[in-house]
Amino acid sequence: MSAVETLRPASPSRARRAWTFVRRLPLTGQIGILILLFWAVTLLTVQFWPLVDPLMMAGRRLQPPSADHWLGTDALGRDVLSRTLHGSTYTIPVALMVVVSAVVIGSALGAAAGYLGGWTDAVIMRAADVTLSFPPILLAMTVAATLGPGLPNAGLAMVIVWWPIYARLMRAQVLEVRTREHVEAAIAGGAGRGRVLVVHILPLCWTPTLINATMDFGQVALLAASLSFIGLGAVPPSPEWGSMISEGAAKFYSWWIAFGPGMAILSVVLATAFLGDGLRDVLDRRGPK
């Protein structure tokens, strides 16, 4: 009881702040949050749902949607609905890890480049330039081919493709913020370099990164799907959406195989695009640049 009570003063206000923030988002952004919440809940709890095993055959193969199998069965007679819902535990965490890793690595390097300047800047940004010179899929394909197929390797390949974007974003932000008065005041006041960066600069730099990361999330999921299609992504029998869609594409006339995962991936990409747009409206009032 007492623990609950001590928590009380903080939690309602935080919840309310979150709620006010959500309310400020445009409708599409709110829809995006709803969709993402749905998938978050699904991916955390799907194992407790009354679904058939996504890996074992549950009925005759290639059956169209019916009362028993709402989204039909695939070439191995597995339930597409169950696979689609379980698929969230593959695609979403991977996309999340890719975006988070890319953001962390890219932002750290970008901040270092922007703040330290000189050789650090030159080395990091030239590396970013070279990476960005590759068309993303070619680089991802080559890296995935090099490392061998599998979702983790595909994820690593995508992190390599994505980090420079965040490095550039963060570097530009840091360069801009560090000339502001309060930062110069802090430096003049004798604050250490690291402290200035962490306390005075970084908190003001995260908005564009956040917006970009939100929007990229869906695109990462799409690229993961593409790598699976090429045969360099997820490994069967995992019900990763991309590989399910490729299975469905191979059995095109059994349209329902790809429909479930297709709609799932569509919903995630749309949700993140909506949410990203909404965040930009609310957080970044300077308009498009």
Place this chain on the structure above:
Amino acid sequence: MSAAPLLEIRDLRAAFPGPHGPVEAVRGIDLMLDAGEVLGVVGESGSGKSVAMMALLQLLPPSAIVSGSARFKGRELVGMPRGEIRQILGQEIGCIFQDPLSAFNPVLTIGDQILEAIRLHDRKISTQDAKRRVLDLLASVSIPQPDRRVDQYPHEFSGGMRQRAMIAMALANNPSLLIADEPTTALDVTVQAQILDLLRQLAAERGIGMVLITHDLGVVAGMARDIAVMYGGRVVETGTADDIFYDTCHPYTRGLIAAMPRLEKITEKLVSIEGTPPSIFDRPAGCSFAPRCKLALPDCRATDPSLRPVHRTSVACLRAEEIVAGTQGAVRAEFEKGAL
């Protein structure tokens, strides 16, 4: 005075949608301008002076709600169909804006933009004739080397030159009314004087009526026959220039006058009015100026006074009579000391 006025504004109101219902930026103003004359509209930013002018020209965003009446040469502008008012804008009414850099399209040459002003209203004019007219216009506003300047972009002009070009563009179709919205605010002081001279001279030469909007009484001083002082979306005092300058009886106008730098009193410390104008979202009850007014009484915060003739001007102030009395008696000294 027997002919209809060039511009006659009655109870003009403009409101914008706000989070809790519409917000009025202009709250019923009456103004009149005769052909060939200059009307100065003075007020701080946020007083609604620009909004009022943009409202009658239908240049506000579509969400704005405009009501009342604004008759130009007897024609009602408020509610006029857009197609019809387009025939008037740029043709019979020219506009000059505050910041000529942002008011010009950065990706088009000055020449093209003036040319556009001509062609919008004279579709039949030949390219050669139109170009010649552009050059003539640039020459008439004293832009040197107009044939070279015509192909330059706005950012290649100096501020003063840009404003000259803006004037040229406003005059492109020989309008009978010119609305100049803070035409000199963005300019250096010396350039300001040149531009004002130019405006005065052109208006006089061509018999153009002009509404000169400014926050600076000094700008209208030598130019306007009549002056309207606006505050909080209303006209708080109106009268001839002389009467406003020498016989004002509104505390706000007095404040503005006191804030004017005067050459003869260059050593005197400039007095500015304390406080900030009210936001249109958070307008006080009663007289809008009351929160900043040293003479405010509890009554001032309760009732919003309307414009009424007092002494030589029309004033919207409950204590106007007292002020008139004061200015004529011993209180005057007190005012002059800046007790206001």
Place this chain on the structure above:
Amino acid sequence: MNTTSSFKTTARRRGTALLFGTTSALMFGSAVAAQDTLVVGRSMDVNSLDPSRAFCDTCQIYLTAVYEPLITLGADNKTLEPKLAASWEHNENFTEFTFNLNPEAVFSDGSPVEASDVVWTFERLRNLKGSPSFLMDGTQSIEAVDAHTVKVTVDAPNSEFLNKVSAPYTGILNTEAAMAGGALADETAATADGAEGWFLENSVGSGPFVLVNYAPEDELRLSRNDSYYGTAPAFAEVVITQMQDSVIQAQALETGSVDIAMQIDADTAKSLDTPDVVTEIIPSFNFVYFAFMPGSTAMKDKLTPQVREALTYAVDYDGMIEFTVGGNGNKIAAPIPNGFPGTQNLEPRAQDVEKAKSMLAEAGMDSGLEMVAVYPNDNVYGVDLNVMMQKLQQDFAQVGVEVTLKPVTYPVWREEMAAGTADLTAVYYAPDYYGSGQYAAYFGMTEGSTWVSRAGYQSPETVLNEKEGEIYAQALAASGEEAAAKYEELGRELMADNVIIPLVSPNLVLAHRADIDGVRYSACCNLPLAEISRK
């Protein structure tokens, strides 16, 4: 003013005339070129167009169209028929073969096909040490007896040699032309021959077609060989056009942009219900199998013959056919295609989960056995290896064996196969010629064979079965029924090895437009293009 406008009119008129001219020229042009083109949709897997280096299904089709071997396989997929050799004979113990060439045969440049060409071609095939070089294994001498007679001597009895020289890879080359292109046939050929690229642009055979254009993974364009000495093919031009997968091929067939599609899977074929398209589903000689790798680092001492046998009972063979090819396939017993000599009496394996469980329990492997399956991430002959392995994974899970799937690209697979890291794998095999011997050589657990070094890795003793080498030699020394009996014996041994477990012999979907005639499936040559015509 007037002049200008009249000038304009003239100009326009002239323009129109020009346009009409072009159009009529075009129409005239197409009338002259009213030669029919056959379009075949395929996912091309060409590794080379040099007969001595090529080794792929598309290669079989191409080589059969452009080159001619001495002998060919008849439409019954059993009988050998004359091609460049009008007749042939062999000695009693199958060590000497004599071929009498058809004196009318000429290459596409008009020069006659002579015994020296055969000698040169065979020597090159042997010395190049390319993929199909095994066809010349054991040849002791190849000599031209006279201009139209060739004699080949082999070092051990080989009753299959005639079958081998019916393989399209043994198609005879125009020696002079090939040498001009940089081809070599002597001992140095393996390293010094530089004609591989040249063969991508030139063909030097005596077949009914010649190569016009090859754009890798795009198109392979052939035109009728005007100097062909035999019956001219019906089509003046044949284009094999790249089409990645089954669905695209089916759609192209439906719209008529291809005449024949070769890799439509059975599921997709069901959706092709237009009267314009004929689909014929026939048994093929291809099969897909999985293999145990008892010598792998992880499986040593675990995958004993007993455990392997037990696991073969866990497999749902009927279900496998249902899942991989929608029921359009056949079970297959030994790794020798149904219909090849010696397979007639072999009984395919059947599922017996209880037996599998009890045998595993006996061996102490009823729980905790985990295997890694490494296989090419491919879709072959309508079988998606991923689907097949997922089914196998499920079947093995029923008896408590956990399989981790690792589909990889083909080169990675080749590497993993050599590294002893895979415990299970899955691959496919299509015959290179009609004859069971190739299976004995490839799948037999004899010292030094491909599969002994793969499955046995560093402990070949786990899989070796020397008996198979002896039986194979006996089979080669015999012929006809006698040889078939030996191959049957061999088949039983291969089954008892429980290393190579064939799962499905997928049916072939022969799908073509209704107006196309003469489409057939050949065990040696895949699709003989010259026999196809339009009704």
Place this chain on the structure above:
Amino acid sequence: MLRYLIRRVLGVPFLLLGVASVAFILSQSTKGDPLSALVPERMMNNPEIVQAVEAQWGLDKPLPVRYVVYMKNLVQGDMGTSFNTRRPVARDIAERLPATLELVVAAMIVGTTLGMAIGLLSARFRHSIFDNAARGFALLGSSLPIFWSGLIMLYIFSVQLKWTPGTGRLDARTQAPEGVTGFYTVDALLAGNGGLFIEALSHLALPALVLGWSVIGIVARLVRSSLLDALGQDYVRTARAKGASDRVVLINHALRNALIPVLTVLGFTFAYLITGAVLTEAIFSWPGIGSYAVSAARSLDYPAIGGVTIVGATAFLLANLVTDIAYAWANPRIKVSG
């Protein structure tokens, strides 16, 4: 700006050097054994053959030596020989690049015109049903995996409606036009062959539409927001005060300014299209470098992988450079201040 551009141009060779090095390192560190592509399965146990092949393909030399050789050859335009096609990689790419470029350019035209039209109308009729529907349509294109939407479109337009022909650049029966550009549509026109032009165009239409669809959203979103931005600018008010109609304001004033930021995303769009092209080519049997790259990656054909990545990166760098130059050109404010 001019100085910036010059610096950019001068930087390209260095970036390319970096790109080539990365491509080399990546391809050399591949897991699979290149020998498996070169040595026949039955010959792997034959050390003589393996050695000969290694020597022939230069695999016996140490890595640094191979790097130097690779770079040296690269400068001379030699990217090695493809394991898959057994032809010079440079030649393969030269043959296939125009197909990809034609597809990407066509998709770019589709994507930018439709994107701009939608963005323009969306801004004009902001928050209307049209606005929302059009943005939804645009977003859909970038939210569906292209290898699936491509198949669906092919099924609808080619198989069911028969509006477009099947896959490939031309009907298989048709001989490709001899031409300088390698763009079949252009070459057909240059040859004055109208029928061939129509055929090439009709083959190009669907893949270009599918691919272009994926960038409509990006372009439309940017056009819309920068238009709305521009419409709030002072010069728009000036134009209205001159008596300009909404249309004139939108086209003459707002759009011209709004297109400048749009130019900056074209480079980005190009990257997006290249990515999409890889998949579109696989679906539409389009013989470009995208499908070449896929089979190279799948078979670890590393001379081809290296070549494709280098050429792809070069195209990408050039596209970005062109974008920058176009930006400078379209924006008069930058011209002089450089």
